[in-house]
Amino acid sequence: GQSLEQPSEVTAVEGAIVQINCTYQTSGFYGLSWYQQHDGGAPTFLSYNALDGLEETGRFSSFLSRSDSYGYLLLQELQMKDSASYFCAVTNAGNMLTFGGGTRLMVKP
Amino acid sequence: DVKVTQSSRYLVKRTGEKVFLECVQDMDHENMFWYRQDPGLGLRLIYFSYDVKMKEKGDIPEGYSVSREKKERFSLILESASTNQTSMYLCASRSGDGEQFFGPGTRLTVL
Numbered sequence: 001g002q003s004l005e006q007p008s009e010v011t012a013v014e015g016a017i018v019q020i021n022c023t024y025q026t027s028g029f030y031g032l033s034w035y036q037q038h039d040g041g042a043p044t045f046l047s048y049n050a051l052d053g054l055e056e057t058g059r060f061s062s063f064l065s066r067s068d069s070y071g072y073l074l075l076q077e078l079q080m081k082d083s084a085s086y087f088c089a090v091t092n093a094g095n096m097l098t099f100g101g102g103t104r105l106m107v108k109p
Numbered sequence: 110d111v112k113v114t115q116s117s118r119y120l121v122k123r124t125g126e127k128v129f130l131e132c133v134q135d136m137d138h139e140n141m142f143w144y145r146q147d148p149g150l151g152l153r154l155i156y157f158s159y160d161v162k163m164k165e166k167g168d169i170p171e172g173y174s175v176s177r178e179k180k181e182r183f184s185l186i187l188e189s190a191s192t193n194q195t196s197m198y199l200c201a202s203r204s205g206d207g208e209q210f211f212g213p214g215t216r217l218t219v220l
Contacts, residue, residue, distance in 0.1 A: 008149070033209075042199065042211040043152070087151060095140065095159070096167070097209060101151040 002026040004100035006088055011106045012078055020073045020086050020103045028093025032064050032071045035087045037102070043087060046073070075105075083107045112136075113212035115200050121218045128187040130215050132200030138210075140203045141183035142167075143175065145196040146214070152199065158183055190219045 004024045012018040022032065031050035035043040049055055049064035049071060061074040075082055085102040092098065116131035134141065140159050144152040144167075154167030156175040164175050172194060176184040183202075187194055200212040 035209075042213050044211070045208040048208070089152075094165075095205075096154060096157060097142070098154070098168075099144075099152040101149060 002090060002092065002098045004088055004090060004098065006086075006100040006103045008101065009104045009106070011108065013108050014078055014080060016078050017074065017076050018078060018105065020075075020088075020105070022071050022073075022088035022100055024069050024071075024088070024090050024100075026069075026090045026092055026098065029066065029069075030091040030093065030095075032062070033089045033091065033097065034060075034062055034073045035089060035099075036084050037087065038084045046086075078107050080107050080109070113200055113202055113210050115198075115212040115215050117215050118213060119216050119218075121220065122187075122190050123220050124191060126187075126190050126219075128190050128217065128219075130185040130187075130198055130200075130217070132183045132185070132202075132212055133181055134183075134200075134202040134210070135181065136202060136204065136210065137180065138202040138204045139180075140205075141177065142201040142203070142209070143173075143183065143185045144199045144201065145169070145194075146199055147196050155185065190217075192219050195219045 006022045033048045034046040037043040047062040064071040089097045089099045113134045142157040143155045158177040174186045198215045203209040
């Protein structure tokens with residue numbers, strides 16, 4: 001089977017940096033994705049890591065360590081609009097995405 | 110602008126009714142997916158399809174069936190709706206192993 005673990009809630013202040021961790025157990029691992037979902041909205045793609053290391057896209061970065069079955073999403077210079085749920089997802093050999101339970105990020109002034 | 114659309118944003122049905130949820134994508138993607146989303150459980154895959162007339166069970170297929178007669182359309186069917194199928198249903202499509210695009214979701218309530 002497959003499982004992903006991520007914290008259920010994280011709170012941070014505007015302008016700060018926050019890291020959302022994701023550990024996974026899966027067979028036939030291809031890559032780790034991150035999605036953002038605002039309340040009432042659809043999930044939207046943020047990043048995809050197939051190889052070890054850090055991928056940076058503006059204020060957001062994503063990291064993967066395949067040997068540790070671990071990744072994280074790093075959000076810098078937090079803004080109020082970053083308040084949302086963040087999901088990690090694993091792509092396996094069957095080309096399916098399996099999602100974690102999501103981390104609800106609350107950004108406070 | 111890429112788009113995945115779902116037939117309804119909100120739906121209320123009675124126990125035992127047959128329910129059809131429709132999903133259409135305009136990106137010529139091979140792969141299409143149906144998820145349900147419940148608080149604390151994230152997104153769970155019900156069924157997916159990697160080509161016309163092809164379907165594969167996901168993690169929670171019980172009580173559901175699907176139909177993919179055309180590449181752009183993927184339908185989720187609840188043969189006999191039950192109250193535990195009250196949920197948010199999300200359709201998605203993807204080309205290869207690239208970005209997955211989600212529809213706006215259908216919030217289904219079964220009374």
